[in-house]
Amino acid sequence: MSNIESSGQTRTFYKEIDEMKDEKLWENLDIVFCREAMEFPDNKIYATIKIEPESARRLIEKFFLIVNKCYQVEFDSSYQYISASGFDVIKQEKQIDVKIQAIPLNKDWRIKESKSCSFFFNGQIFALSPIIRFDPTKKDPSIFNVIIKWYHIGDRYAQKYIVCLDEKEIHYINQSSIHQEMLICIHYLKPGEKHTVQIIATLKNGRVTYSSDLINFTVPNEKTHLQNHELINIYDEPVPSHLLGVIVKDEDMKKTTSGPERNRFRERALELLRLLQKQTEARRKL
Known part of the structure; x- marks a missing residue:
């Protein structure tokens, strides 16, 4: 050998x-x-x-x-x-x-x-977090409508909503048309196309108060598992420090703190989170 x-x-x-x-x-x-x-x-x-x-x-x-x-x-x-x-x-x-x-x-x-x-x-709504679904058209199942839904973050923070597709404003919801739950449909997007969606909240004077994350998505094909399900976005990130006072940890449920006291604490924490988010938005504009 x-x-x-x-x-x-x-x-x-x-x-x-x-x-x-x-x-x-x-x-x-x-x-x-x-x-x-x-x-x-x-x-x-x-x-x-x-x-x-x-x-x-x-x-x-x-x-x-x-x-x-x-x-x-x-x-x-x-x-x-x-x-x-x-x-x-x-x-x-x-x-x-x-x-x-x-x-x-x-x-x-x-x-x-x-x-x-x-x-x-817990049902608390204080951030813009759109729900995106894909709905195939009846005439051609390979062509999709994109359904975008989100929940109102409160009159104090949103008196107008702007929907952006690929960073272009395509839809406006004024204060008279705002409801607790809002839904719009973007028609006839082709499979394989890549797009971004973002929701922006403003006051009457046009000042931006909150913006959702910029969500990237690819229009699925006809046999997608996403059909009839929402688009889930996954990121590699731990719990942000400013959320630690808002979320209810498992060990918190074992404490003897009364319900009303926990609710008051949570409301204060939510208000603090809103202030932190506003400060972050202001810094981004500098």
């Missing part, structure tokens, strides 16, 4: 050993998925994803967020803290069940899933 053949066999041998070690590591992998609070305002949740052992994370190709066992959203396997927004909390009766699915790099290995975790929404 030549030296080249011997060297090749040695490499193959050690490669097989490494593959067996990785397979064993994958079999022992566990996904610990935990919510960051007992309940959340608006329609945005925060959670942590811990892989045990952490060294097995390199074997994950991608994650899926599975919502209510019926649809999923793909995101990067490196995420350890996530926020997810865009849920239609009224449709979901203020509760959603979520779990994480890990897809292995090796397609011969079985998919791993976390335990399901329930997230609750």
